[in-house]
Amino acid sequence: MKKLGNLLPAARLRRLTHLTAITRNVTRWSSTYAMLKRYVAIRGFVHQLNDRTILSLLPTDEQDKDIDILLGILGELESGTKDLQAEDSTILDARNLFDETILLYPDAAKRLGPNADILVSPIFESAVTKLLNNAAGQLSAVERESVCGLQMNFLATQNPSDKPLTLAERAKKRKKTSHEEFNYLDCRFLRPTSNMCERFFSLAKLALTDHRRAMTPQNFEQQMFLKVNNWLWNVSDLVKAMSK
Known part of the structure; x- marks a missing residue:
């Protein structure tokens, strides 16, 4: 998959399909499933590239069968992984x-x-x-x-x-x-x-731009918590708070 990400093989593959190669991210377990799923989807197009360097790296037919079996197992585990990441x-x-x-x-x-x-x-x-x-x-x-x-x-x-x-x-x-x-x-x-906290930290990182550098940490924290918990308040609550 790394070879397919190079400039020339990627350009040739793009002529055959809109799907691109996906490489494994060691920090994310789901990337292994995504990589194998993408390989199964594009392996027919990879054979059409006629690139000796890439063809020599392709799995054998027996290994492809093992990959299909492994992909089914990883698919089950992937569904469980996504359920764990749900906020409820x-x-x-x-x-x-x-x-x-x-x-x-x-x-x-x-x-x-x-x-x-x-x-x-x-x-x-x-x-x-x-x-x-x-x-x-x-x-x-x-x-x-x-x-x-x-x-x-x-x-x-x-x-x-x-x-x-x-x-x-x-x-x-x-x-x-x-x-x-x-x-x-x-x-x-x-x-x-800790997915909920990680999403909150990612949101805070995106919100902390150069325009907000002058804000005090206390004000920034209050605004971010109001943003995340916006389902707990509305405009009428804001009007009541400002009128006090």
């Missing part, structure tokens, strides 16, 4: 996607498993997954402790009245509260990836 993706969605991938490709468990070495806090992730799956009752003691900061209300430990409770009343209260469930925050705000 949750940790539960990511866990379900990883579990499905492990079922198809068991070797992926080393990196995608719930206890993979790459995870910073597997206990917290497991707890959040259960909360998103409405299974708070299945939390272990360690998992419950890891998400204690997400609890919305805590159980009352003191008697609201001044009258002390009897032994029987305290026993009944302990039995009642032991079966109560804590209410937790909606954990959908916890993102499985």
Whole structure:
């Protein structure tokens, strides 16, 4: 594909098709899929170039069959990769996607498993997954402790009245509260990836032109956050804020 990107081969290929060669970007996994997909699309035209240098680099027929099989596998993984990049993706969605991938490709468990070495806090992730799956009752003691900061209300430990409770009343209260469930925050705000932040940083980089160099960092940050969260406000809110 690198040879096809050179000046003369690229010009000859352009006469046969509007598709150009795509090279692999080591920083993006999806570029491998894009490169192989483009190769399959243009390999018929590549043979028509009659360039000995390029023809000597082409895969054999058996290798082409392996590429077709590999492309099908990468196509499945590519769909999962794009789902992870969605802004409405949750940790539960990511866990379900990883579990499905492990079922198809068991070797992926080393990196995608719930206890993979790459995870910073597997206990917290497991707890959040259960909360998103409405299974708070299945939390272990360690998992419950890891998400204690997400609890919305805590159980009352003191008697609201001044009258002390009897032994029987305290026993009944302990039995009642032991079966109560804590209410937790909606954990959908916890993102499985940093794509939303990366998009925001890219947008800030494009917006920080020479015309905005004189802006203070505080004003620039406020404007960028208003831009990203423009669905939370409208013109009427702006008028109310200016009138105060």
